[in-house]
Amino acid sequence: MARTLQDQLLNMGLANKGQAKKAKDTKRKQTKLRKSGIKTEDPDTNVQSDIERQRQEKQERDRLLNQQREEDKARKAGLAEALQLIQQHSSAPPRDGSMAYNFVHNRVIKTLQLDRSLHNQLSRGQIAIVVLEPGYGLIADDIAARIEAHAPQRVIRIKPEDKPDEDDPYADYQIPDDLMW
Template sequence: MVKNALQAQLLKAGLVDNKKAKKLSKQAVHEQRTGVSKDAEVKAKIEQDKQQKMARDQALEQEKKAALQEKELKAAIMQMINQHKIRDTDGDSVYQFIDGTIKKVYINQQIYNALVAGSLVIAKENEAYAFLPKALAERINQKMEGFILVNNSQSNADTTDEEDPYAAYVIPDDLMW
């Protein structure tokens, strides 16, 4: 009842008995059927797959956390803009600025003068525009860029060219045509 030559040789040498030989042959057949003989390779592959899955899960978790933090920061900035915006701005003066296209807002003269002087800024509030104090605009820009559209407190001298013959003639921003 010996299945291969190696087992027959072991039986003749007296190293194993019939009972042990049957057990070994059954074990070999079982290993071939179930694939357990490659146990170390399979375990290594499983462990590698686990490590890769954990790395993917951690990267996905980091992305979710970053997106959530960005969303929370945007909500906090929108709340700051809503709380500190100047409410009574309706008037007859027209102020034009660029937000993708040229936008036009009608404001009172006091707000207009403050915008031109640079003590107020224009911020984007969802689909509308809000007028904010300059100090608040600086805090918002430190947290996240992109909300402040118009800030006239920044000097235009940086953009002038030294070789420009008309550099000495400054054109005021509040010039009415």
């Protein structure tokens, strides 16, 4: 029973003659190249390198996916912290304010009725406007900066007015805050 493995596979029906011939030709070519001194690629080496490459690609995809998940988690935590700060530190503007304060939100001019002290604080940048669900509120500038780090769309900060130039001939004439055009 000195039959070759190829003969045994053919008899059992696990391989056909075309596959046997192809395997024999491939083996003959490799031995011929080996005898001539040309280095041949081992099919097992190709499979191993493909498996290694696929494993590295999967590790890279997994690493990027984990990084994206962590960034999403951090963003959600930042938004939750911003909402908590807004709920704890914001105050509604007074309903009976004597002065109108105009500001721009989403390219639309909005108006808050404020009393004189809040109007002055807002003009100087000591407090900021925060966007609440039903309207707007006021919040301290340092808290607004913390909220703005996580949710900049929820804070409207007013920049304090710049000091006039020394050479300005109208520096002595201040424009009143309540001047309506």
